[in-house]
Amino acid sequence: MKYMILTYASQQDYDGMAGQATELPAWSPEDFAAMAAFMEAFNTELAEAGELVETRALAAPVHTRRLGAQNGVPFVTDGPYAETQEVLAGYWIVECASFDRATEIAGRLAECPAPEQVTANAYADIRPIMESAAEISY
C-alpha cells in the first residue's frame, strides 16, 4: 500500500537554506551539504529496498501561484503565503507493508542533519494514499 510523507517549511526556512539570514539564522554551506548528502543516501536506500515510488522537493513558497474564485469571479494571485507560514516543501511516495512501516521510514528523517533551529521542532506527516474511489464513498 502507498503512503505520502510530507515535510513543511516557510519562506524563511527556504531563505535560511539559501544562506540568507532572516529572523532565523542562515545555514552554512557545510550545513546544506550535510543535509543534501543525507537525503541522497536516504533516497537511494529507499529505492534499493523497493519502497520508493517517487520523491520531490518543491521550490520556495514565494514562487507559488494561486488560482481561485471570489464571489464567482476567477482570480490568480502570486505568493499567497506569509513569510512565516509553513507550507508543503517536499514529499515522498512510498509503497510498503503497513502504516507502521511508512511511519518508521518517515522517522528516519529525524536523523537528517540540519541547524538546531530547524531540527528542534521539525515534523512530517504520513498519509495513506487512496487506492480507489471506493475508499472515500459512504
Next chain:
Amino acid sequence: MSGTDVDVESLLRQLAPQVLGAVVRRYGNFDTAEDAVQEAMLAATTQWPGDGVPENPKGWLITVAARRLTDLLRSEQARRRREDTVARWELRTQQADAAESSADSDDTLILLFMCCHPALTPPSQIALTLRAVGGLTTTEVARAFLVSEATMTRRITRAKQQIKDSGIPFRLPDPEERVDRLAAVLHVLYLIFTEGYAATTGPRLHRVELSAEAIRLTRIVHRLLPDDGEVAGLLALMLLTDARRAARTTASGELVPLGEQDRFRWNADDIAEGVALITEVLPRGTTGPYQLQAAIAAIHDEAPSAEETDWPQIKSLYGLLLQMSDNPMVALNHAVAVAMADGPTVGLQRLDTLAGDKQLAEDHRLYAVRAHLLEMSGDTASAREAYLAAARRATNLPQQRYLNRRADMLADTSRC
C-alpha cells in the same frame, strides 16, 4: 438460529482476523481499529441474514470497518482537542527488513503475537485473543468466563492500551524473539482450551464453546506453521483430550474418571486425527512438552480398556516431561503413573515428596490423587478422609459432587 445464521457467523469469525489485519496495516491504530472491526461485524450480523451475503464479504467488512475507524478517530481527536491533550507515542527506532509480505495468513499470526504480548497478563491475553482473532464479542467472551460485560470491557480496553503504549509495530516479531513469543501464543491457546474443558468456577463442567474455539484457533496456527512440532503437539493434545468429552460426564452432569469412562463414547475421528498428528511429529526430533502430553493422551485414547493402559510407557513420558518443567501438576501426574505402573505404595511415597510444594499443598487434586492411591492400597478409612478433604478444596460443583460420592461409597464399604 437458522442454518444461514450459523453460516454467516462462522464466515464472520473466519474473516475477523483478516479484516482487522487489513485495516491495521492500512491505517494503524490497532486499538481503535479493533473496535471498528467489531462494529463492522455487528453490522454484518444484522444485515447479511436479511440482505444476503455480499459478493465480496471481506471487502465489504474492510470498507465498513474503515469508515467506522474514520468516525471513531474523529471523535477521539475531537475529544483530545477539547481536553487539550496530544496523543503521543514513542516511535520505535528499530529498523526491520523492508521486504515483508502482507498475506492474510501473516496478519492472523501477527495479531496472535500482538494479543499474546508479554506485557499483558494471561487473562488479558486470553480475552483479547478471543475478541481480535476469534471474532467473539465482548458479551460472548464475558459469558464464557462468567464475568460481567463491564469487567470484560475494562479488561480488553486496558489490554489494548498496553499494546498501544508498548509501541510495537504491526509485523511479525524478530526471529530471535519468535520462539518465546510463539510459546506465549500456544500457552494462551492452551489456557483457553483448558478453561473450556474444565471450567474453574460455576455449575457446568464443560464450556464447549471455548474448547472448540481453542481447537479452531490452534488449527489456524498449525496451518500457518505446519513445520512447528509444538503447534502440532498442542493441536493433537487438544483433540485427544476433547475426544473424551461425551464420556467425561453422566447425563446428570456427574464427573466420570478416565478409568470408568465408556470408551465407545469417545470421538473416534478426533482420536484418529490426534494420533496421526502426534505420530507424524514425534520422530522429527526436538520434542516439546505439548508433544509429550499429546503422546500420553494418545496412549490413554488407544488403550482398549483402562486395565490395558500402557502405564510404564506413560510413566516414562511423564518422567521426560518432569525434566522439562517443574510444574507441580506434571509431578502429580507422574506420581499417578508411578502408582499405576509400580503399585500404590511407591506412588504414595512420591506424593509425600510433593506435599511440601506451596502451589500444590492446598490443591484438591493432591488430595484426590492421595485418596485414589489409598483406596488402591486398601486403606479405605484414610482414603475416605482424603476424598472429603479433596471435596472441600474443589472449586467446581461436579468435582465436589464426584469426590463426595467417592467418599460415600467408601463409607458404604466399611459398613458392609
